[in-house]
Amino acid sequence: MSAVLSESPTDAGIEVIARAEGQDALLTPPALAFLAGLHAxxxxxxxxxxxARRERQAFFDRGGLPDFRSDTRAIRDGDWxxxxxxxxxxxxxxxxxxxxxxxxxINALGSGANCYMADFEDSTAPTWARLVxxxxxxxxxxxxxxxxxxxxxxxxxxKPFAQQAVLIVRPRGWHLDEKHVLVEGCPEQGRRACPEQSRRGGRLSASLFDLGLFAFHNATALARKDRGPYFYLPKLQSMEEAALWxxxxxxxxxxxxLPRGQMKVTVLIETLPAAFEMDEILHxxxxxxxxxxxxxxxxxxSYIKTLRAHPDRVLPERxxxxxxxPFLRAYSELLIQTCHRRGAHAMGGMAAQIPIAGDDDANTAALGRVRTDKLREVGAGHDGTWVAHPALIPVARQVFDERMRGPHQHHVxxxxxxxxxxxxxxxxxxxxTRAGFDNNVEVCVRYLAAWLDGNGCVPIHHLMEDAATAEIARAQLWQWLHAGDRGGAPLHLxxxxxxxEALLDRALLGLPSRLSGQGVPGAARVGEAIALLEELTHRDTLEDFLTLPAYERFD
Structure with missing residues (x-):
């Protein structure tokens, strides 16, 4: 091991300002020094x-559009x-x-799926206790x-190791900080209270915390089992961000x-700018x-957020x-083409439906929608797909087993x-529609309330909502309300x-009483969620991520 592992936490200038059960066995002096070294x-x-992200977004807000890069044409045209x-x-x-x-x-590893993506990002509310x-x-x-x-x-x-799904860990994205871990003696308020030009002071990167701590404790053991470690990398916007990883x-x-290349990754193409740099990210x-x-x-x-100043690109209800x-079909087909040309997997996405107990007809219809979605993916050439619930694994597996006879479809x-x-x-x-507008409001409020209460994955109206789907609802509300301020005509149902704002107020009015009953996650925080949603939708500028202001409300 290198010298960075032997530094004491005092020497490394790193401090944990929260307590949770069992953290001392994780955040040992060598582990903290390792994290401090990554930060430095x-x-x-x-x-x-x-x-650079902010500068690029400012260009889009002035009327520019994303495009393929001229300076990386050789990468796209190259034979590698x-x-x-x-x-x-x-x-x-x-x-x-x-x-x-x-x-x-335990359930995911034993679910019968090929892989389990353990998610520290969209489906985990990052309270300190949850992270530890x-x-x-x-x-x-x-x-x-x-x-x-x-x-x-x-x-x-x-279950026995041979029967377990392959573990793939998703850390939080580059844009997020871990406010409970401070580096180089920054005040307790964290990076926001430190000079922006400070090279090392402030909060630790949430990405480096999640991935670094997991790797420190588990990489060697997983390598011995020939299981990586493996990671999903979220929210990338450019090849430079990939190169940093x-x-x-x-x-x-x-x-x-460990040998170079021991740690393997899959990158989520989940931002509009990244869709124009898929070859470059792979490279x-x-x-x-x-x-x-x-x-x-x-x-x-990301499509909504990136093109928020373009009134001709407002999306309909979710x-x-x-x-x-067409824009989503083009994105998925380009991803398949790009991956298979380079010898990489082209993974499909998540169907948000979940099983519906107590209503056989509705459940059959929901499973039918999942099957249709997976048929589209395997027919297009995807090499695999995601589910959010164990009961959907047989549906997805049957579709892929019938139509993908080998381990993947790189030949497509x-x-x-x-x-x-x-x-x-x-x-x-x-x-x-009015129902679509009201549903966006309800999803935002219910998800925010649950997230503030420590739950990052919430079933709402038979769909599994996480931060990504809540972000669509929140960004659409802002876009619809502000369309007239961006050079376009005001929108109507x-x-x-x-x-x-009057329509938003009416949609919010009955939610507190309707959501106060038993069984609604985070019901006690509905009022706080409503206040935050109102604040975010009334702002002149779309907040980059819902979770940024919400995170500051955690202890």
Whole structure:
């Protein structure tokens, strides 16, 4: 191990300002020094790249549009491929995703899926207790000792290792900080109270915390089992951000005595700018990347956010923005073509439906929609897909088993696909109904209330809502309310009703009493969620992420 592992936390200048059960066994002096070393080496670049994001968004807000880069044409035109895919990741036809609490970890690993994406990002509300619990659960799972007993006395235990799904961990994105871990003696308020130009002071990057702590404790054990470690990388917007991840992972491998390329990654293409740099992202991570994923829900949110100043690109209500819409179909087909040309997996996305208990007809219809979505994916050439609930695994597996006889579909080149800039940006037609508007309001409030209460994955009206789907609803409300301020005509519902603050107020009016009943996660925080939603929708500028102001409300 390198010298960075032997520094004391005092020498490293790192401080944890929160307490949770079991954290001392995780945040040992060597582990803290390791995290401090990552911060010292990489945080300045992270901040520079976040500044570059803001500059790019300012260009879009002035009327510019995303496009393929002229300075990287040689990468796109070049004849190169990514490194060979390890055996454990060759067949990923069904992946289950979900948060990192002990019960979920046990159930997901034993679900029968090929892979389990343990999610510290969109489906985990990052309270300190949840993060520590998740790291402890994953560490015990890797060691084979994880067990859990529910409040009703039901016991959960891991299946034998050979029967477990392959573990893939998703850390939080580059834009997020971990406010409970301060580096270089920054005041307790964190990075916001420190000079922006400070190279090392402030909060630790949430990305470096999540991935770094997991790797520190588990990378060697997983490497011995020929299981990576493996990661999903979220919210990237450029090849430079991918290159930063490559350098971080190479440094961790060196520090932990692992061969270069031992740690493998899949990148979620879930931002509109990243769709124009898929070749470049694969190239930047070519020694360790195994695929790209169609993160469709975050991608729709990013389309809204990126083009927020373009009144000709306002999307209709969420239910009408399906993968059949031209801009989403072009994005998924280009991803398949790009990945298969480079020897990488092209992973499909999440169907948000979940099983409906007590209504056979509704449940059959929901499963039918899942099946239709998975048929579209496998027919297009995807190499695997996501589900959010164990009961959907048989549906997805049957579709892929019937139509994907080998471990993947890299032979499906999709050479006929010609996805131009205009194809990727083409606005979709549709309407905004009163039910669609009201549903966006309810989803925002209910999800925010649950998230503030520590729950990041919430079933609402038979759909599994996480931060990505809530972001669509929140961004659409802002876009619809402010369309007239951006050079376009004020918007109306399909019945002619003006979309304005009065309509929002009416939609909010009955929610507190309606959501106060038993069974609604976070019901006690509905009032706080309403106040935050009102604040965000009334602002002149769309907040980049709902979770940024909400995170400051955690202790």
């Amino acid at each position: 080496r990489f945080d300045a670049r992270r901040r520079q790249l976040l500044a 491929r990514v490194a060979p895919i390890p055996k454990a990741l060759l067949d990923r036809r069904v992946e289950i995703t979900g948060p990192v609490d002990p019960k979920m970890v 619990e998740g790291q402890r659960a994953l560490r015990a799972a890797v060691a084979g000792t994880l067990a859990f007993t529910a409040g009703n006395g039901k016991a959960y235990a891991l 490559d350098d971080v992972l190479a440094h961790i491998e060196s520090a932990l005595g 930047a991570l070519r020694d360790r990347i195994v695929g790209l994923n169609c993160g469709r829900w975050d991608y729709i949110f 239910g009408q923005v399906t993968m059949a819409q 080149g999709r050479d006929e696909v010609l996805a131009s800039r205009d194809d990727l940006l083409q606005p979709c037609t549709g309407t905004i 399909d019945d002619g009703t003006a979309i304005d």
